[in-house]
Amino acid sequence: MKKLIIANKEFNSRLFIGTGKYSSNEIMAKSIEASGTEMVTVALRRVDIQNPQDNMLAAIDRKKYLLLPNTSGARNADEAIRLARLARAATDINWLKLEVTPDPYYLLPDPVETLKAAQILVKEGFVVLPYINADPILAKKLQDAGTATVMPLASPIGSNQGIKTRVAIEIIISQASVPVVVDAGLGLPSHAAEAMEMGADAVLVNTAIATANDPLKMANAFKLAVQAGRDAFEAGAAGVKNQADASSPLTGFLRD
Amino acid sequence: MKKLIIANKEFNSRLFIGTGKYSSNEIMAKSIEASGTEMVTVALRRVDIQNPQDNMLAAIDRKKYLLLPNTSGARNADEAIRLARLARAATDINWLKLEVTPDPYYLLPDPVETLKAAQILVKEGFVVLPYINADPILAKKLQDAGTATVMPLASPIGSNQGIKTRVAIEIIISQASVPVVVDAGLGLPSHAAEAMEMGADAVLVNTAIATANDPLKMANAFKLAVQAGRDAFEAGAAGVKNQADASSPLTGFLRD
Amino acid sequence: MKKLIIANKEFNSRLFIGTGKYSSNEIMAKSIEASGTEMVTVALRRVDIQNPQDNMLAAIDRKKYLLLPNTSGARNADEAIRLARLARAATDINWLKLEVTPDPYYLLPDPVETLKAAQILVKEGFVVLPYINADPILAKKLQDAGTATVMPLASPIGSNQGIKTRVAIEIIISQASVPVVVDAGLGLPSHAAEAMEMGADAVLVNTAIATANDPLKMANAFKLAVQAGRDAFEAGAAGVKNQADASSPLTGFLRD
Amino acid sequence: MKKLIIANKEFNSRLFIGTGKYSSNEIMAKSIEASGTEMVTVALRRVDIQNPQDNMLAAIDRKKYLLLPNTSGARNADEAIRLARLARAATDINWLKLEVTPDPYYLLPDPVETLKAAQILVKEGFVVLPYINADPILAKKLQDAGTATVMPLASPIGSNQGIKTRVAIEIIISQASVPVVVDAGLGLPSHAAEAMEMGADAVLVNTAIATANDPLKMANAFKLAVQAGRDAFEAGAAGVKNQADASSPLTGFLRD
Amino acid sequence: MMPTLKINGEDKNFENVPSTLKNLLEILKVDEATVVAEVNGNIIPRNSFNNTALHDGFKIELIRFVGGG
Amino acid sequence: MMPTLKINGEDKNFENVPSTLKNLLEILKVDEATVVAEVNGNIIPRNSFNNTALHDGFKIELIRFVGGG
């Protein structure tokens, strides 16, 4: 499998993992390992003063996994920028999953505020991976603004609906000069494989693994599916046909 | 992964491979190996008297791969039965992929003749794996007649269209007391993964691998996808949601 | 709109209506009228001795609507044939919707018993309209047996899922020498329009109208949709394109 | 059918027609009439000095059809605003289909420039109907900016692919306080009916009608389909079921 | 034991078995114009209802059209 | 050098520049009722065509409605 390169960093795995919704830090850590990922997203939240002990970060081996802080909760560019700076202060890295979601119900990204924040954060030296609606024009503006990737959504986050934006994502991939990471809504390994077969460079998965009955097994399933989809893309699939095409020879039949 | 059992035989791989359409016996043999399969289908045809040397069977290691002769070319039950008996005479095994396809263009299976042939061949001691349209009633009749599996088609053979009969296959799986093998039309690893996620027991793939630019890589891709789909089925995926469901916490936001 | 001809009878409407599940005979009658149909299906059941008055037939104007008795409830060919003969004895017509559904849960048709019954009933002079799974080979056998139409299902009856068997129905239409009536599962007018655009000759609808909040309005909606779909088929739609194709001219732009 | 109201103007037809790509002004005029529309879009282009006679506007009865000038060709907000002002100067009306499409290949709308232009044009008193990607957040920003509708695309313009953005359009409809007009990519009447069944307030069609073999018949087909879809929406369709639901009674069977 | 007719699968006792199918329908208050009947497995044309004799133990099916799809 | 008007992006030479926009349209045989015009970036109302003077080097845009979606 060809290596993935984002902002000059090489990745052997094309599966990125979100760390939310796990029933325990231990299951999270084991699922991360089972997924074979090399990059995991994390969120920033206020310390609970009543219960200040919990520290999920301790469960993540920073030598093996690049941390990708997100700006979840930001409703506009200013809030996202503030979170980005805090994230950088808290870690030694400047990678960032930029998300700006004004609507609390569908949690869909804001194209205008996301672009605005991206332009500023790129200037501040962040490696910006923006989460966006499947909008080819917006994707182009972001890559022109210097983002390290574009991350169009497959369907509403956490919905497990799979790729409901296929036509737009195909256009984004055909026009992209930066890696395209399909994010949000991938509910099954077949969805992840489909994204990779379409030519996506990577996928990001959280809910489908964290909420499975057996997260470790599901993490492994996504690992295999992403490899399968990428291999298929590299192997060059034959096209779709409207009629049938016999697998067995059409001559030499046993007839009288 | 839970082992697959057909007619008391255990399989570690849930991917079956067709041997047609390969550019050479060597590429076929290597693709079979890359797929990790344990069962491969073959067809019976008249020897070409002008050129009697070619012998593809020599390229298949019978110790590693169970041969599954098919009755391709049979247009009715009688022709299928004749081919079945020849296949058994030619090998030391009695497994058979039963296919009866009167129509040379779409190569779709004949429900009546297939059932008729199955009833006779089961009585003659064959292990019958019938290739059928995605027809739940027919599937039930065949399993009642003692076939070892049912093999509903995903879409016309060789068309690479993927699963175009999803609703019917879901019903077949829900009613089956024998393994369900999805056959024909699976064009991409994501299609195979989808079939396994639905609860299919195995899939049979030929054209998608044999006609890929890189058959070995595609064979491996299908191997991974089938494992991924089966693991996902066993891992118990969470359901689809219409609204979003945040991966990051919805509390503790940094607000003034 | 080209007229539909079945067994030498002309139809101006390509929408057939089922009479089940209506909240009253009056709403049924008004819905039938709103639909513009010329043929309605009815079922045969034992008279309820405790309550022998109800007579839905009185609500149907036999001069305007051809009765199409069905064999619903028949689990095999013999039961279907018995019902067919009773239906003919009860009416002055010999048209019959043949359905054989051994499974009480999904109510899917039995290909073998349906074909067997069709062959006998055609010989007895019935105009047979068989309800079948979307199986092109079976459809061909039935038309060869002399049925007046074939009626493949779109999805399980009453499920409102729409056309889940598109690939198979397209093949049936391409091979049919008798009218193809898409039956079962059409839940919305767009589903009926899609069937007609594909080239189906007619559709049969019951549940979607009878169980709508406003059956009369829904009946009219299906009437319009069937006309729309047929007109579109006759008008010759332009094909699907992968890229865009401007509706406004690509020259004469106002540029400096 | 409930009347559609946009910017206090009542419409009896929920189908809007584009005037591009017709083989002649006469066929355009007859197709417009056959469609029953009350609003037609037009574009602005430089007069061809070599051939200054052609005047398509003469073919459109301004008493029967409201003109909706578009800003096609505009690559950014400034060009769109310039075209908007010219359109208003050329006509006595201030309605405008706002489209900003920087990319000449897929002709997809620019979210940022479209919003920018909309904010300015609303202030200048235009009735703005913006053509947008199916982006619920952007749709909300535009309605907050005072646009008269939002017009999300179904699929790339002129592609006839139908509704490839269903999930996003459903969200837009659920959140909209202004009419939602589905624009671009509707290739068949069933696509238009589907949009209306989803609860869209209207649809805009051009290519599918103008490029049909028989544009008049296709215009009528879309007219019927839009009525059908709207009626179905108002009639309240029953939901989709996974299992079957018999249309005929499940009691009173003729059994021994 | 009282004489019996098996009607639509259920035994029904009578002081005296109705002499004809027509009588039976009258007793059951079933409008003969709306039904089709089988007696011992044979379909009886409507115009023969009144000359179709019934006897103890006969199996009778009375069928009618209902709404169906 | 001859006087020039830039019309719809292209230079056009004239012996004498038409005195008004109205004259220009007449020379070009463009029905004024069907066009909207810009002169040097300013939109000219149709009823001002005949009192809009033109001079060498002016930029003129003549726009018209065409079929569009």
Added chain:
Amino acid sequence: MMPTLKINGEDKNFENVPSTLKNLLEILKVDEATVVAEVNGNIIPRNSFNNTALHDGFKIELIRFVGGG
């Protein structure tokens, strides 16, 4: 007329018909280990090839496995 065998649907003439199926395969250079044979509609086990006599007019099918799906 020369003696003939119908092999895989085609008539083939011989000076003298090969005495056994085994001889025929040798003449045709077909490796017997790779084929299954029918003679006049009866399947011949491989170990009987050498004692299956052939005569003028016999119908012989020589079948072999090929790639198939």
Added chain:
Amino acid sequence: MMPTLKINGEDKNFENVPSTLKNLLEILKVDEATVVAEVNGNIIPRNSFNNTALHDGFKIELIRFVGGG
């Protein structure tokens, strides 16, 4: 009135305001290695926690990483 710090949006009263951010974290039993802090809107590098003086009325945000997608 007691001196107050606004911590994560909520007022918290103290007999005496902790002298430094480091003291505050100790009092709150928050492991300083796991948090990032803002004081009056300015981000405080971790190595400056112990020389960041606090006074009555200061607004303090204590932030930490949690699981997120």
